[in-house]
Amino acid sequence: MIKIAVLGYGTVGSGVVEVIEKNHDSINKKAADDIEIKYVLDLRDFPGDPVEKVLVHDYNVILNDPEVSIVVETMGGLHPAYEFTKQALEAGKSVCTSNKELVAEYGTELVRIAEKKDINYLFEASCGGGIPIIRPLNSSLTADEIDEIEGILNGTTNYILTKMAVDGLDFDEALKEAQQNGYAERNPEADIEGYDACRKIAILSSLAYGAHIDYRDIYTEGITKITATDIKYAQSLGASIKLLATSKKVHDGFYAMVSPVMINAHNPLYSVQGVFNAIFIHGNVLGDAMFYGSGAGKLPTASAVVADVVDCAKHLHKHIIMNWSSRPLKLMDIENVRNRFFVRMEGCMAQEIVRVNGVFGDVESFSVPGISGEFAFITEKMPEHEFRDGIAQLKGIRSTIRVGF
C-alpha cells in the first residue's frame, strides 16, 4: 500500500482524485501496488463532498506522516508551493506536480534535492497537459541529440486563434468566448501574453538540451495584436497563425522564442485546432517526431499527474535519472535570429512597393480581395535587428508577423 497526499483540491487536484478512483484497478496493476489517497490539503471546506473524509487544512499533518510517500502538488503559484515541495522532498517524499511556474523557477534545485534523497520530482503535467512529452524526452529520445523543439503549448491561445480563423472573430470577441467556455481565465494575461508557453518551452528545452534555460531569457510575444485581418491574409496564403514556442540549435548556439508565426500545411503543427497542443521535435538520428493531444483540461492534466504518481510508486527509493542540469544554457541574442516576416502596410501596392523594395530588396507582395487601402509583403530571411531597422524606414506599417515557411 502506497499512501499519497494531494495538495490543492482545485481543477487539477480534484481531477487527480477522480482519476485514481475511476481507474483504481488498472492503476494499481500498473504500479504493482495499491495507491491510496490518505490526505487532501485545501484551505477550503467541501461539505458533502466525499473528499471531506481525507481533507486536512494543516500541511504539517502530511509532512510529519511517515506513511505518506508521494505528494501531489496541484496548488499552482510559487508560494507556498515551493516551500511545501522542498519540505516534502527533504522529508524523503517524492513529489509530482502540474505547476510549470514552479518547475521553471525552481526545477533545478528541486530535482537536485530529489536526486540527493534518491526519490523523484516529476512534472509530466507541467508541459502539454495530458500529452506524454517529459517522460519521452527523458527516457525515450535518449539516443538522440535534439536540435529543435517547436510547440503549440498553450490551449487558450490556440482556441482563440482557431475561433478567429474559423468564425472570423476579432481577438477581443474570441477571448470573451474562450472565457465564457472556461478555456480562458478571468485574468488571461499569462496565456495571451505568452508567459505560460514561455515557461513550458524553458522546461522542455532544459530537459532536451541537458542545460538550464532561464525562462526570463526567452523572447516572448503574445497574440493580443493579431487581428481578424491578419488572419485573412494568412488564409489567402493557405497559412494559419499559431502561437509557437520554439527553441533551436543554430550554428553559433541555441535560441528560444515565443511568438505568433504564420505556418502552412507543410508544418505538422498547421492542423492543430482548438485547445489541442502539439510538440514537434527534431533529433539528429530520429529525424522528425510529433506528440499531439489535449494540452489542458481537468482530466487530461490529471492523467499526466497520475502517470507520474505511478512512476514514483514504481521507483519509490530510486531516483529516475534526468537530463536536467544546473549548468546554464546561454541563449543567443534574439536580434541575431533569422526569420522571414509578413508585413501589412497602408497605401497602394503599385506605388509603395518601390519604397519597400528599396529597403528590403525584392519582396513577395500581394493584396487580398475585399481588404482595401493596404497590401502585404513577405521578406526574405533576415536577422531580427535588420528587419527592425528596415521597418523603421517605412511609414504606415499595420502589422508584422514572423513567417515559418
Added chain:
Amino acid sequence: MIKIAVLGYGTVGSGVVEVIEKNHDSINKKAADDIEIKYVLDLRDFPGDPVEKVLVHDYNVILNDPEVSIVVETMGGLHPAYEFTKQALEAGKSVCTSNKELVAEYGTELVRIAEKKDINYLFEASCGGGIPIIRPLNSSLTADEIDEIEGILNGTTNYILTKMAVDGLDFDEALKEAQQNGYAERNPEADIEGYDACRKIAILSSLAYGAHIDYRDIYTEGITKITATDIKYAQSLGASIKLLATSKKVHDGFYAMVSPVMINAHNPLYSVQGVFNAIFIHGNVLGDAMFYGSGAGKLPTASAVVADVVDCAKHLHKHIIMNWSSRPLKLMDIENVRNRFFVRMEGCMAQEIVRVNGVFGDVESFSVPGISGEFAFITEKMPEHEFRDGIAQLKGIRSTIRVGF
C-alpha cells in the same frame, strides 16, 4: 563500463553501431555509464569496415562472455533470433530488439523470462520505427484505460498510397517506385498484404490492454486491390485511403483489424504522408493523443533501439514493470464489427440506385467527373456480415473499401 553485443550487422544493426558512435557523449551521459560495443555478430565478413575489430561469427563467444550485459537483436526473422534471445535472457543479459515478428510470436514468453531474471526485454523499435510509443504506453499512459488504437504502422504501404494519390499512379507502378527508392523490399508481401502492420497492432494492443492478442486472430487485408480510380473517388470526398491498423473496445469486447480505410481531414491520421507513421490513441481520461514520426529507416529505427539500450543500462538489474500479460484477449468476431462501406458499382447511377436502396436502404450515392460507366455509394454503419450479404445480392461491384467517417 557497460559492454554490449549487436546480433546482425544489417540495416538496423549497422545503424545501432553508427548511432552509438555518433552520439557517444550524450548517450553515455544519459545512461550515466559508458556504453561500449564489444561484439558484432554476423555470418558475413566486412573487410575494411571498422566493425571488423569486434566482429564474431560464433554466438557462443557473446553468450559465454560475462562482461556482456546487454544484447541487441537486429537479425530479424524468427530463427535463430528466438533461440539467441532466449539464451541471452537466461544467461542474465538484457535484450533490446527491433524484431516485431519475434515479439508478436514469442513476446509473452521472453518478457516472462526477463521478469524472472530481473532484467529486461525491450522492443521500442518493433512498432513505429523511431516513434516513442512502446515506452509511453508502458510508463506514461498508466493512469488511463486505453480503449482505442488506430495507426498507420507501415511506411512502405503509406508511401505507395501517397504516391498513388499525389502522382495518380496505379498500385503496381507505385510499388515499383517504392522498390527502386528502397522503401519496399524485393518481396514486398509482408508490407503490402498488411502482415507487418498486423504484428505491430498485436504488440501495441497487448501492451495497451494488458492481455495477449495473438496476431493470427486479427483480420488482415492489404492494399493490393486499391486502384488509382478508388483514390480519385476518395479525393472527390476530400478523403484519403490509408492502411489502418486498429483495435478498439466496443460494448461487447475488443476487435482488431488491418485494412484500407477512407478517412477525411477530421482524422489526425489523414495528413500523414509518405514513409511517416502515426499512432492515434484514446484513453478514458486522457482523451485523444497522437504520436507521429519516421516509421522506418536505418537511423530512426536505430534511435529507438539505442534508447532501449540506454534504458537497459539504467535498469541493469531491475526489471521494468510491463503491462504485458499471458492472459489471452479473445477478440470479437470480425463479422459483427460495424463499419460504413464505400462501394463502386458498374452501370448508370439513376437506373441502379433503386436496386442498391432496395438492399442497403437510402445510401449516399455519387459519381466523379471523368469516370464513366460506374458510380459509387456509401452505406450507413452496419455489421460486416450484413454488408457482405447485401453486396452478394448486387451485380457489377468493382470495389469496396471501409469508411472511417
